Amino acid sequence: MLPTIPLGPLRLQTYGTFLLLAFWLGLWLAARRGPRYGVDGDHLYNAGFAALLSGIAAARLGHVAAFFEVYRTDPLQVFSLSPAALLPIPGLVGAGLGAWWYVRRHRLAVAAVADAAAPGLLLAAAVAGVGAFLAGRTVGTVTALPWGVALPAAPDLRRHPTALYEAVAALVWLAVVLAAERRGERWPGRTAWLSLFGYAALRLFLEPLRAGGVLLPGGWRAAQVVTWCALALSGWRLGRGAAAQRPHPSVVSAPASEP
Amino acid sequence: MSPNRWYWLTAVLCVLGLGALAWGRSPSATVVATLPPAPLIGHPAPNFxxxxxxxxxxxxxxxxxxxxxxxxxxxxxxxxxxxxxxxxxxxxxxxxxxxxxxxxxxxxxxxxxxxxxxxxxxxxxxxxxxxxxxxxxxxxxxxxxxxxxxxxxxxxxxxxxxxxxxxxxxxxxxxxx
The missing domain is CATH 3.40.30.10 (Glutaredoxin)
Structure with missing residues (x-):
């Protein structure tokens, strides 16, 4: 495990560094793919940065709301540079709203932007997963399987390298999505829904191998409930999209009209 | 892929997913108190x-x-x-x-x-x-x-x-x- 990366006299937080790398690589791939969908790459970079800024602002505001008493006594902490004073859920919502605002403001086609960006998100998820594995952040459940990883802090206990599973699965699904894009039918939003479908499925089935995680009342894992819903929604949407692409039976079977 | 195949695949995965939900909820995945002491989240803190x-x-x-x-x-x-x-x-x-x-x-x-x-x-x-x-x-x-x-x-x-x-x-x- 490598929670920090030595850099001369400094030490970089491994996970934070990989998150930045994931953001940059995801954006790079999205921008490269933009022109294929008629979206200028610069728009994707700009939308990504709008998402980043609004996401950070929302994550900090969420933290302020959750710990208002602390911030009330020391309001300057609102501007603290600590990346730990952020809440992820408000951050994700804020990032989505920021990107949405940019796309609407520049009158871009939402489906085209989503199709261009979705594989970039898969790549980003894979890179972030590698960072989580190296930093030892996502600890797996105990296993006797030969590829189980022993953490230095508990060398006698092998665990599922869950973060690595997720990273590999995201990369494999990225390859599937890119191959399907070249071969299969094309309709606006297909690549984005396909990306979500696969990612939701892999998270749904890999999540039980994680130790810990956010639990809902009744002991259900929040990540699984969300991904189950995402799987159902994206699968239904892919079916509907495929149906819209197929010629209606009445059109196929109708006899050619006489002149 | 045809629409029906998508619907079937989704239905099958959702049903299997319910099993995964139940598996994730099982105590074996979440109970960690029996783990050996280690400076890791979920483990008993090593005594000193x-x-x-x-x-x-x-x-x-x-x-x-x-x-x-x-x-x-x-x-x-x-x-x-x-x-x-x-x-x-x-x-x-x-x-x-x-x-x-x-x-x-x-x-x-x-x-x-x-x-x-x-x-x-x-x-x-x-x-x-x-x-x-x-x-x-x-x-x-x-x-x-x-x-x-x-x-x-x-x-x-x-x-x-x-x-x-x-x-x-x-x-x-x-x-x-």
């Missing part, structure tokens, strides 16, 4: 006994039943210095309620530790890890590092780096909801 600056022995096991904020620091570490007032405020505010803030100084002589504590008006107890054995036991490779140990002696959160009041309050929720 050190002396405080006053020469009093302090053992982590004796603090069972109270949430413990275990902070590894050294006087030469500037981020450690920056978070000391936050830890002291926490000690003043929640110490009477049972929350223990325990500093572990890494391999410095007692006089240096005493001067540092006096300069920053620190009153929470500080244990002297003179040979850095406890730091090694806890795998501390950068300072400050803080472990949040719950009432049952289980590590619930590990934070590397300095904490603001808000970050401290956030992480403390894991052991003192």
């Amino acid at each position: 006994t050190l002396s405080t600056l006053d020469g009093e022995p302090v053992a982590l096991a004796d603090l069972r039943g109270r949430p413990v904020v275990l902070n590894f620091w050294a006087s030469w570490c500037l981020p450690c210095r920056s978070e000391m007032p936050e830890l002291e405020r926490l000690h003043q505010r929640l110490g009477p309620a049972g929350v223990v803030v325990l500093g572990v100084n890494q391999a410095e002589d007692p006089a240096t530790v005493a001067r540092f504590r006096q300069a920053l008006s620190i009153t929470f107890p500080t244990a002297l890890d003179s040979r850095a054995g406890v730091s090694r036991l806890y795998g501390v490779d950068s300072l400050p590092t803080t472990f949040f140990v719950d009432r049952d002696g289980i590590v619930r959160e590990i934070f590397i780096g300095p904490m603001t009041d808000a970050v401290l309050a956030d992480r403390l929720r894991k052991v003192y909801p």
Whole structure:
């Protein structure tokens, strides 16, 4: 495990560094793919940065709301540079709203932007997963399987390298999505829904191998409930999209009209 | 792929997914109290006994039943210095309620530790890890590092780096909801 990366006299937080790398690589791939969908790459970079800024602002505001008493006594902490004073859920919502605002403001086609960006998100998820594995952040459940990883802090206990599973699965699904894009039918939003479908499925089935995680009342894992819903929604949407692409039976079977 | 195939594939995955949901909910995936002591989230915190600056022995096991904020620091570490007032405020505010803030100084002589504590008006107890054995036991490779140990002696959160009041309050929720 490598929670920090030595850099001369400094030490970089491994996970934070990989998150930045994931953001940059995801954006790079999205921008490269933009022109294929008629979206200028610069728009994707700009939308990504709008998402980043609004996401950070929302994550900090969420933290302020959750710990208002602390911030009330020391309001300057609102501007603290600590990346730990952020809440992820408000951050994700804020990032989505920021990107949405940019796309609407520049009158871009939402489906085209989503199709261009979705594989970039898969790549980003894979890179972030590698960072989580190296930093030892996502600890797996105990296993006797030969590829189980022993953490230095508990060398006698092998665990599922869950973060690595997720990273590999995201990369494999990225390859599937890119191959399907070249071969299969094309309709606006297909690549984005396909990306979500696969990612939701892999998270749904890999999540039980994680130790810990956010639990809902009744002991259900929040990540699984969300991904189950995402799987159902994206699968239904892919079916509907495929149906819209197929010629209606009445059109196929109708006899050619006489002149 | 035809629409019907998508619908079938989705239905099958959703049904299997219900099984995965139940699997994720099973105690075998979440219960960690039987794990061996280790400085990892979910494991019992490794026990240690050190002396405080006053020469009093302090053992982590004796603090069972109270949430413990275990902070590894050294006087030469500037981020450690920056978070000391936050830890002291926490000690003043929640110490009477049972929350223990325990500093572990890494391999410095007692006089240096005493001067540092006096300069920053620190009153929470500080244990002297003179040979850095406890730091090694806890795998501390950068300072400050803080472990949040719950009432049952289980590590619930590990934070590397300095904490603001808000970050401290956030992480403390894991052991003192």
